[in-house]
Amino acid sequence: MLRTEELGYWYQDKEQPLFQQVNLEFEVGQSYAILGHSGSGKTTFLSLIAGLDKPREGAIFLNDRPLTEIGLTHYRRHEVSIVFQAYNLFTYMSPLNNLLTAMAITGASHAGDQDYARQILRALGIADELMTRNVQHLSGGQQQRVAIARTMCCDAKLVVADEPTGNLDEDNTQAVIAQFQRIAHDQQKCVILVTHEPDVAAQCDQQYRLENKQFVRLAE
Numbered sequence: 001m002l003r004t005e006e007l008g009y010w011y012q013d014k015e016q017p018l019f020q021q022v023n024l025e026f027e028v029g030q031s032y033a034i035l036g037h038s039g040s041g042k043t044t045f046l047s048l049i050a051g052l053d054k055p056r057e058g059a060i061f062l063n064d065r066p067l068t069e070i071g072l073t074h075y076r077r078h079e080v081s082i083v084f085q086a087y088n089l090f091t092y093m094s095p096l097n098n099l100l101t102a103m104a105i106t107g108a109s110h111a112g113d114q115d116y117a118r119q120i121l122r123a124l125g126i127a128d129e130l131m132t133r134n135v136q137h138l139s140g141g142q143q144q145r146v147a148i149a150r151t152m153c154c155d156a157k158l159v160v161a162d163e164p165t166g167n168l169d170e171d172n173t174q175a176v177i178a179q180f181q182r183i184a185h186d187q188q189k190c191v192i193l194v195t196h197e198p199d200v201a202a203q204c205d206q207q208y209r210l211e212n213k214q215f216v217r218l219a220e
Ligand SMILES: Nc1ncnc2c1ncn2[C@@H]1O[C@H](COP(=O)(O)OP(=O)(O)OP(=O)(O)O)[C@@H](O)[C@H]1O
Pocket: 011, 012, 013, 018, 036, 037, 038, 039, 040, 041, 042, 043, 044, 045
């Protein structure tokens, strides 16, 4: 579904590329973890496949169409869903309104369907009384679950997550990873997440380590 071809990136003020000649394929129905030491370029890679930045070299294809042809604005709005470590929810809204707004903005097939949004929040353990409260009253783990619920109610087949469990305790980490696995397997989406935690990576279907400017597939 998503393919990189001879992908390379460096920041203008850096002499060395962070990665170069990267040829990878990501499929729906699978979850992928990307590991690598701090500063190796994991977040940068994620920002390229999320359409937040453009490659210096090579190209990214969604279903064989280059992102440059799809257009980054359309791609970001309709084709990819992003989960950040810092949740990035609308802080002045309730969980329910966060989902409804995301569905409206992206033109999701369930746009406007409150029951559907409630059902997804419930499945992620957000109790009915929390759904209409301001999200700032929720714990970090609950907010991250709302961010994941938002991904689930949108139609984008590609879900990218940057350190989604970085702020969470063990229980919430497990709940979040289990949910990403459901997104990949039950919703048949492609989940790509960056993590520092080998235990988290081990629960994904495939793992890569970014080292020496290349993504090395780790044995299962
Ligand atoms: N906007 C920028 N301009 C210049 N250099 C940057 C910029 N963003 C990141 N870098 C540098 O690029 C390198 C890779 O950063 P990146 O955030 O992609 O790494 P990472 O592997 O995600 O790191 P971490 O695990 O610590 O989050 C780092 O050396 C960082 O300092």
